[in-house]
Amino acid sequence: MNWVFLIIAGLFEVGFATCLGKARETSGTTAILWMGGFFICLAISMTLLYKVTQALPIGTAYAVWTGIGAFGTVLIGILVFKEPVHFWRLFFLFTLIASIIGLKFVSS
Template sequence: MNWILLIIGGLFEVGFASCLGKAKHATGTAVYGWYTGFIICLAISMLLLIKATQTLPIGTAYAVWTGIGAVGTALVGIFVFRESAEFWRLFFMATLIGSIIGLKFVSSH
């Protein structure tokens, strides 16, 4: 169950990073909405990480959480913010995903 919470927490990490990106381009009162989304996603993400580390090793949980956030945010950058999708960027995202899966399989929890 805590692996599921950790994955959801990683997805909320993608959410708070994406809100920052959208806030950068927003104008008027929309900026406050994106910053509110940032704070909400940040709080949920951190709470889920804290909950997951009650049974998972902190090193593994943190590595998986940041890995999901990094890959997810990079994918949002490619699909939403039109960032480059060059071969090496995709290659290293794939290796990061492989590392996340590997950590799950070698974890004792």
């Protein structure tokens, strides 16, 4: 169950990064709402990460959490923010996922 919570925490990391990007693009009330989403996602992500580190090694949990966040944020950047996509970017993105899966298999 801890791995499920860790994945959810990573997805909320993607959420807070996305909200931060959207807040940067807007102004006024809309930016404030995006910042509200940022803080909510941040709080949920950190709470879940804290809970998970009670059972999983901190190094593994943190690496997987940041990996999920990095992968998801790059994916959102490509799909939502129209960031460039090319072979090497995708190649390293998938090596990141392979590393996360590898950490799952070698962790107790």
